[in-house]
Amino acid sequence: MKIAVLGTGMVGRTIAGALAGLGHDVVIGTRDPQATLARTEPDMMGTPPFAQWHAANSGVGVAAFADAAAGAELVVNATNGGGSLAALTAAGSGNLAGKVIMDIANPLDFSQGMPPSLNPVNTDSLGEQIQRTFPEAKVVKTLNTMTASVMVDPSRVAGGEHSVFVSGNDADAKAAVTGILKSFGHRDVIDLGDITSARGAEMILPIWLRIWGALGTGEFNFKIAR
Amino acid sequence: MKIAVLGTGMVGRTIAGALAGLGHDVVIGTRDPQATLARTEPDMMGTPPFAQWHAANSGVGVAAFADAAAGAELVVNATNGGGSLAALTAAGSGNLAGKVIMDIANPLDFSQGMPPSLNPVNTDSLGEQIQRTFPEAKVVKTLNTMTASVMVDPSRVAGGEHSVFVSGNDADAKAAVTGILKSFGHRDVIDLGDITSARGAEMILPIWLRIWGALGTGEFNFKIAR
Numbered sequence: 339m340k341i342a343v344l345g346t347g348m349v350g351r352t353i354a355g356a357l358a359g360l361g362h363d364v365v366i367g368t369r370d371p372q373a374t375l376a377r378t379e380p381d382m383m384g385t386p387p388f389a390q391w392h393a394a395n396s397g398v399g400v401a402a403f404a405d406a407a408a409g410a411e412l413v414v415n416a417t418n419g420g421g422s423l424a425a426l427t428a429a430g431s432g433n434l435a436g437k438v439i440m441d442i443a444n445p446l447d448f449s450q451g452m453p454p455s456l457n458p459v460n461t462d463s464l465g466e467q468i469q470r471t472f473p474e475a476k477v478v479k480t481l482n483t484m485t486a487s488v489m490v491d492p493s494r495v496a497g498g499e500h501s502v503f504v505s506g507n508d509a510d511a512k513a514a515v516t517g518i519l520k521s522f523g524h525r526d527v528i529d530l531g532d533i534t535s536a537r538g539a540e541m542i543l544p545i546w547l548r549i550w551g552a553l554g555t556g557e558f559n560f561k562i563a564r
Numbered sequence: 565m566k567i568a569v570l571g572t573g574m575v576g577r578t579i580a581g582a583l584a585g586l587g588h589d590v591v592i593g594t595r596d597p598q599a600t601l602a603r604t605e606p607d608m609m610g611t612p613p614f615a616q617w618h619a620a621n622s623g624v625g626v627a628a629f630a631d632a633a634a635g636a637e638l639v640v641n642a643t644n645g646g647g648s649l650a651a652l653t654a655a656g657s658g659n660l661a662g663k664v665i666m667d668i669a670n671p672l673d674f675s676q677g678m679p680p681s682l683n684p685v686n687t688d689s690l691g692e693q694i695q696r697t698f699p700e701a702k703v704v705k706t707l708n709t710m711t712a713s714v715m716v717d718p719s720r721v722a723g724g725e726h727s728v729f730v731s732g733n734d735a736d737a738k739a740a741v742t743g744i745l746k747s748f749g750h751r752d753v754i755d756l757g758d759i760t761s762a763r764g765a766e767m768i769l770p771i772w773l774r775i776w777g778a779l780g781t782g783e784f785n786f787k788i789a790r
Binding site: 531 | 656681726755779
């Protein structure tokens with residue numbers, strides 16, 4: 339499948355690399371490809387420069403948001419939550435119409451101090467904001483409840499015995515995303531309901547951050563025991 | 565131990581019955597014991613009248629909030645989240661001073677429509693509100709992330725292979741609550757940190773409600789796979 343992954347951070351790189359490894363035709367979208375590839379220093383979070391990753395993953399294309407989305411059948415939103423609407427707007431509503439947007443971002447809000455809070459939250463969610471802004475796209479919220487390495491290789495944690503959620507209004511879109519999740523090795527995909535259920539999936543982040551602190555590793559996941 | 569359980573709903577009854585069964589000296593606190601015992605009809609949620617439960621659990625005392633709290637070494641807040649501060653205020657700050665408050669309530673807000681949202685949320689929590697209002701008490705948030713039957717008998721779900729969280733400022737209080745949790749059969753007790761981590765534990769409720777809908781049963785629980 340032709341897939342655009344919007345976002346050049348650790349999450350975007352991890353997802354793009356894994357999808358390419360599964361044989362998909364993957365392009366990473368960024369605001370300014372020249373600038374992204376020209377950077378030579380690690381970013382604030384210590385993430386190595388993109389060009390270094392790209393040299394090792396040269397099968398993945400790099401393009402401006404709109405060019406990446408125009409050629410894609412499915413678009414992954416792997417940008418920071420605070421920049422997601424701007425990135426998708428740059429991708430262009432016409433380039434998103436009729437397509438599945440697999441939204442894996444979290445609307446972390448660092449303006450209220452640490453640990454981050456969420457914005458939007460409670461009676462709205464980033465997933466819903468994206469669906470409202472791009473009504474012709476089919477938004478599916480998923481994977482935002484775990485760290486990037488576990489998203490694409492669930493066997494890294496407890497032999498893969500844990501759960502992943504999907505939220506969205508379109509059954510076919512959720513089935514397409516579920517297919518991708520299963521290709522990563524996820525075995526327990528729970529359909530939470532329509533896109534308003536993205537509120538719950540996003541609101542799991544605050545306890546995720548505390549569990550990360552308690553365990554000293556982000557390599558864990560929620561399993562729905564039943 | 566002498567334990568007061570504030571709240572006469574399903575959660576309060578389940579916790580009180582289980583604690584009495586473990587040999588504790590348990591009193592259920594309510595606003596007006598006479599009125600509570602006089603009711604003969606099920607409530608709005610279909611919960612049978614309290615007197616019917618009490619007839620089968622006559623070893624559990626029934627008293628006004630203040631009387632229940634005055635005689636207790638540990639107080640369980642099993643009231644509705646929206647009524648918790650009023651109930652604890654009726655119990656009396658003097659009767660709570662120096663004691664552990666095991667807070668198992670959720671601040672569900674039905675005023676924004678269904679499914680319920682939370683209030684407070686995100687940058688505050690019910691657990692923190694209680695700790696601020698009763699600074700001499702030692703609040704420990706716990707058990708709010710699962711249904712009542714699983715709180716007191718974790719073996720009902722997946723052989724007890726799942727997790728429970730504690731949040732609070734006082735290490736001894738968390739140790740005391742952890743002892744109670746283990747006496748119920750909980751084996752994986754995760755210390756999330758200080759009482760501000762109750763935000764995360766409470767914000768898990770929206771996805772809990774969606775999973776309940778997806779599975780058709782409340783008898784599930786979160787396991788932190790790692």
